[in-house]
Amino acid sequence: MNLLLTTSSPFTIDNLQVNITGSKSETNRLLLLQALYPNIALANTSNSDDSEVMQKALAINHQAPTTNQIVDIHHAGTAMRFLTAYFAGSEGREIVLTGSQRMTERPIQVLVEALQQLGAHITYENQVGYPPIRIKGQKITANKVSIPANVSSQYISALLLIAPKLENGIELTLVGEITSVPYIKMTLALLNDLDIQTSFEGNMIKIYPQQAVATKTMTVESDWSSASYFFSLVALSDQASISLTSYKPTSLQGDSALVGIYAQMGVTTHFDENKMTLVKQPDFKLETLNLELNNTPDIAQTIVVTCLGLGIGCHLTGLHTLKIKETDRLEALRIELTKLGANIMVTNDSLTLVASNAINPNVKIATYNDHRMAMAFAPLALKVPIIIENAEVVSKSYPDFWTDMKSLGLQISEI
Incomplete structure (x- = not known):
């Protein structure tokens, strides 16, 4: 199943809530x-x-x-x-x-x-x-x-x-x-x-x-890796407020580092009981995001796609385990981001993206039987129309992903 993802412009999300299942x-x-x-x-x-x-x-x-x-x-x-x-x-x-x-x-x-x-x-x-x-x-x-x-x-x-x-x-x-x-x-x-x-x-x-x-x-606390795609969506939106359940400010999951990472990319996070709310901050300045992701490699794909959409560079290290995941994620990112016009370099444990405001539209993103490839690239639809190949792979970790994306206003059609 290949999906075409598009959005209206400007893209705004007004106080919507998504319920995400356990980690x-x-x-x-x-x-x-x-x-x-x-x-x-x-x-x-x-x-x-x-x-x-x-x-x-x-x-x-x-x-x-x-x-x-x-x-x-x-x-x-x-x-x-x-x-x-x-x-x-x-x-x-x-x-x-x-x-x-x-x-x-x-x-x-x-x-x-x-x-x-x-x-x-x-x-x-x-x-x-x-x-x-x-x-x-x-x-x-x-x-x-x-x-x-x-x-x-x-x-x-x-x-x-x-x-x-x-x-x-x-x-x-x-x-x-x-x-x-x-x-x-x-x-x-x-x-x-x-x-x-x-x-x-x-x-x-x-x-x-x-x-x-x-x-x-x-x-079980809800899945922070799944939450990463909503952090990306908010960062790339023109205006957004999304609430996610069930989350808490002190978490066993390493990917809760998203809160601090996306604060650098204009997303503030507020906690109230078992709910966290992500809010877009229109004024933020960042030229290059430098991160050591040794403890949180699963969010690297989401982060680099967000940086591409924001037109900022990034240098991510500590990624050696990505080569033995569902696919060689570093090589997969290099291939797919290059299709989009990105200037990207990878080594055995790092990834460097050069800042650019140019993104090629209507690119087909191969997913390599990797759920995170499909979900990480989806928020880029806020910037250009994008096609996700074999989109059903999301069921590996997040079967409701495309339904939840539609609920937030993404226009998704099978092609």
Whole structure:
């Protein structure tokens, strides 16, 4: 499905509200914890494809064990990492964990080797280091493990989430400079909410064993990554006020850094109970936005597109994990932004956009099976007509995205 996006000029949004479902990151962590501790109830969970895939895969443990049981998680990278750890400790169950063609190109070896240090039985079905993988679940008693600190935080969180159910917990040593700290802290905070004892000192994380937790309901905060597209929409509008639910000023999600980042691009944020309101400030001056996004790489695509629309330059660093996402996001950004007339340079971990007020109209944006490519470029329709190819990919994290965009005044038609 290809969509043509256009808007009227001037573009204004007057005090409209959008309800966004729970964070995919929090939801998938809590789904795994709920599988380990079934007396936990969850509220405001994500309705994303990734979370549905995660939930479906976890339900397999309610079925009688069979050999060669295939679990296909499609494009869901978080599910691949979390389920690798989960099934490694599922005694008596043997599964083959696989996914889409792109998933078979995304590395898993660092996590597999960490689990093997603990005694897990995991082998590769095809290429060493990549899915599909065969996991023979067994009781894990070893508890000391090390992992490179600069890898995707999902590898680290996968180990932390299963740790309290292991006989001796885990002592995890992070080797080198730690990246994506907010996502590690999110995982630890969710464990702490269940009164599971943890410590994070220097490069050592300890999770203490706990076989049972108290019955409680865990409410998922709405997704900050999804909110990023509305920050961009407000920044690129002529006049706008949008309220988003359910958000709070102190968040476990690293992408809440959006508040400070977009304040530099003319968007102020106000919180009232569980609602935040984004307001366009007409007078702001910024020539180049310099950001280190080591802790928040998922919002890089949104930020660079906003900068293009505002006619300002940016230099973004700390983006090394973007090369192993749903696509090589740095290369995808370079190709698509160049189509729009941008002067852009990328390295293995950075992106530089030169300020320009010229944007080519009616460009077809390829999405590379990457939900964030589709959503990040959508707000640019406030500046020029734009075509989003394979627009249905948004369902991976935000199935209601195009409906919500229409509700705010974007003119969207299928072509």
